[in-house]
Amino acid sequence: MESVAACLYRMQIGDPAAPSLLAAAGHEMRTEALACVPAGKAPFPMEDIRISTQGDRTVVLIPFHEGERLYGCGLSYQKLNRTYEVIHLRTDHYGGRDNGRTHAAVPFYVSSEGYGVFLDTPVEVSFYLGGTVRTDDSRKPQARDRTTDPRWTSVTPGNWVEISFRAPGAVLYLINGASAADTVRAFNLLCGGGCMPPKWGLGFWSRLHTKADADAVCREIGAYRERGIPLSVLGLEPGWQNYAYPCSYDWSEERFAGHERLPRDLLDQGIRLNLWENMFVSPASTLYDSMLPYAGSHQVWNGIVPDYTLPEARAVYQARHAALAGEGISGFKLDECDGYDRWLWPDHASFPSGSDAVAYRGMCGLLLQRMIDEVYRARGERTYGLVRASSAGGCAFPFCIYNDCYAFSEFLTGLASAALCGVLWAPEVRDAKTPDEWLRRFQLAAVSPLMMLNAWASGAKPWKFPEVTEGVKEAIRLRYRLLPHLYTAFYLYYAKGEPPFRPLLLEGGDYSGQRDVPLSDTENPYALRQTCEVVDQILVGRGLMAAPIAPGQTSRTVVLPAGGWYDFYTGERVCGQTLTLNPVPDHLPLYVREGTVLALQEEDGLCLCCFGESGEGLLYDDDGTGRGYEEGAFYLAKVSFRRRGGVTEHRVTVLHNGYPAPRITIR
Numbered sequence: 327m328e329s330v331a332a333c334l335y336r337m338q339i340g341d342p343a344a345p346s347l348l349a350a351a352g353h354e355m356r357t358e359a360l361a362c363v364p365a366g367k368a369p370f371p372m373e374d375i376r377i378s379t380q381g382d383r384t385v386v387l388i389p390f391h392e393g394e395r396l397y398g399c400g401l402s403y404q405k406l407n408r409t410y411e412v413i414h415l416r417t418d419h420y421g422g423r424d425n426g427r428t429h430a431a432v433p434f435y436v437s438s439e440g441y442g443v444f445l446d447t448p449v450e451v452s453f454y455l456g457g458t459v460r461t462d463d464s465r466k467p468q469a470r471d472r473t474t475d476p477r478w479t480s481v482t483p484g485n486w487v488e489i490s491f492r493a494p495g496a497v498l499y500l501i502n503g504a505s506a507a508d509t510v511r512a513f514n515l516l517c518g519g520g521c522m523p524p525k526w527g528l529g530f531w532s533r534l535h536t537k538a539d540a541d542a543v544c545r546e547i548g549a550y551r552e553r554g555i556p557l558s559v560l561g562l563e564p565g566w567q568n569y570a571y572p573c574s575y576d577w578s579e580e581r582f583a584g585h586e587r588l589p590r591d592l593l594d595q596g597i598r599l600n601l602w603e604n605m606f607v608s609p610a611s612t613l614y615d616s617m618l619p620y621a622g623s624h625q626v627w628n629g630i631v632p633d634y635t636l637p638e639a640r641a642v643y644q645a646r647h648a649a650l651a652g653e654g655i656s657g658f659k660l661d662e663c664d665g666y667d668r669w670l671w672p673d674h675a676s677f678p679s680g681s682d683a684v685a686y687r688g689m690c691g692l693l694l695q696r697m698i699d700e701v702y703r704a705r706g707e708r709t710y711g712l713v714r715a716s717s718a719g720g721c722a723f724p725f726c727i728y729n730d731c732y733a734f735s736e737f738l739t740g741l742a743s744a745a746l747c748g749v750l751w752a753p754e755v756r757d758a759k760t761p762d763e764w765l766r767r768f769q770l771a772a773v774s775p776l777m778m779l780n781a782w783a784s785g786a787k788p789w790k791f792p793e794v795t796e797g798v799k800e801a802i803r804l805r806y807r808l809l810p811h812l813y814t815a816f817y818l819y820y821a822k823g824e825p826p827f828r829p830l831l832l833e834g835g836d837y838s839g840q841r842d843v844p845l846s847d848t849e850n851p852y853a854l855r856q857t858c859e860v861v862d863q864i865l866v867g868r869g870l871m872a873a874p875i876a877p878g879q880t881s882r883t884v885v886l887p888a889g890g891w892y893d894f895y896t897g898e899r900v901c902g903q904t905l906t907l908n909p910v911p912d913h914l915p916l917y918v919r920e921g922t923v924l925a926l927q928e929e930d931g932l933c934l935c936c937f938g939e940s941g942e943g944l945l946y947d948d949d950g951t952g953r954g955y956e957e958g959a960f961y962l963a964k965v966s967f968r969r970r971g972g973v974t975e976h977r978v979t980v981l982h983n984g985y986p987a988p989r990i991t992i993r
């Protein structure tokens with residue numbers, strides 16, 4: 327393996343011209359930042375990695391030992407620990423099972439030992455995560471007789487993680503960070519570093535009913551204003567187009583007469599417009615004729631599927647989107663690029679570039695994000711949007727993944743899992759059966775990368791349930807209060823690869839265990855053990871932790887990672903390693919780590935709130951919309967504090983002075 331950075335090794339397998347996720351995303355690896363990631367001890371001798379072929383499959387063997395826990399292998403919604411699982415990773419919608427069919431089929435895993443493995447290929451990759459035993463292995467698990475030996479287990483821990491795939495080539499990376507958190511950071515930096523959303527993107531979003539027209543847009547803004555609810559972005563669903571599914575990408579003159587002025591009028595009121603679309607081009611579209619030569623062999627919903635690996639197809643798409651951006655549209659929601667076998671193109675479909683249909687499916691989400699990102703980059707602007715599929719290389723694109731599932735627990739676990747595969751996940755609010763559910767969903771969305779009500783079918787408004795309207799408003803206000811903290815967290819994502827929303831396991835502790843589940847000839851015939859882990863808490867930037875309450879939940883346990891913790895609302899210290907909330911509070915439980923300096927947007931300005939006796943934190947700021955930060959037009963300071971006899975002393979050390987320092991108060 328060739329060394330790329332202290333913590334990064336690379337090996338070309340087979341044909342270097344084979345399709346690649348990183349090439350599709352097109353970002354430069356962040357070499358300087360990568361050089362700062364501390365490397366760990368070699369987890370095993372490099373020469374122990376084995377590569378072979380078996381028929382048309384390439385097989386990669388990575389050493390594994392019992393006791394290691396493996397995380398990642400794509401966006402999951404029910405669990406984080408994937409040890410001993412078999413995962414066939416494929417870009418798809420999530421169908422209720424963590425089986426590898428997912429919106430971010432990222433072929434990367436990270437071990438509790440600190441290192442990680444990434445195979446750069448857009449084709450389907452199979453991971454056998456530690457449960458295979460090879461006949462020629464010198465060490466083998468002890469054989470036991472099931473009838474007489476109670477220690478018999480159905481899972482036999484082996485010596486390898488086995489990875490196999492069908493493609494002419496791929497690139498294998500071994501990432502050897504000093505900890506799992508460092509490895510995840512290095513993975514993100516290899517992929518181009520995290521995205522830096524515009525400030526408005528971190529405000530509150532509302533998507534209107536799909537049939538909404540220009541009047542509905544104006545009424546919506548008025549209704550928010552009347553109720554004193556802040557709003558940053560309005561989303562228009564398929565009905566903004568004159569034809570959708572497949573898409574025309576042309577405004578509906580019927581619903582949006584005067585659309586040339588609408589986005590600018592809204593901008594004048596501080597509201598951005600985001601437009602929905604999918605990638606299938608309708609015969610009714612003004613783009614159809616120019617796109618037809620670049621269409622694949624199969625249609626989806628009677629629309630053609632452009633081959634966006636071709637520059638000519640990209641040019642047609644980008645010209646249309648550049649025009650929309652020119653009208654003042656702030657971004658897009660790129661729907662349906664994850665697919666669903668029943669309506670996507672088949673695996674044997676062909677594309678004019680010669681792209682393999684499965685590989686193309688794996689790259690589509692990245693190609694779409696890249697085209698949109700380039701459109702705004704060319705304008706010197708930032709965008710922020712939504713996408714239904716992404717992969718390795720996606721972290722540098724300012725897009726969040728969403729889906730059509732709606733289980734609260736899965737939405738919460740998705741937030742944690744996204745950090746383990748270099749993407750952002752948005753647990754949106756759509757509708758609810760009870761006021762409690764409504765409130766809890768808004769609270770969860772408040773601590774996610776994109777806080778959004780997506781009422782495309784329900785037409786619901788935040789004030790749908792009067793009994794909880796105050797609580798919902800509180801959650802939206804909380805979001806705006808947290809903005810400076812979130813913005814700094816995103817800077818750390820951009821500059822250091824640090825995921826802004828993270829599971830507890832990236833804090834270094836062991837938050838997963840195994841539970842015996844009784845043998846049962848109907849429920850559990852293989853006496854499979856169950857993994858129990860903390861999948862319902864989330865770290866939000868440095869030093870802040872959320873423990874969202876699920877709808878209907880009446881009590882919950884909160885695990886406190888090492889270090890002291892304070893209640894965000896009362897500032898009181900919380901004791902112990904776990905906390906039981908019984909009854910649960912009406913608000914979103916939030917905790918702040920001792921020594922944290924939390925940047926909050928209070929009514930009277932930016933406030934740095936210090937928790938504990940002494941500590942430090944970072945504060946980042948820039949113009950919020952432009953790309954100057956990439957050239958150094960930003961402000962970064964370290965703020966340290968110490969309390970002495972009831973007085974808080976603080977020191978601000980400016981680390982980078984490319985933008986005016988914000989006015990702050992310290993508490």
Ligand code: GAL
Nearest residue numbers: 563564602661729730780782
């Ligand atoms: C779905 C999408 C929804 C909504 C809808 C509109 O695919 O997940 O959020 O946009 O399409 O038809």
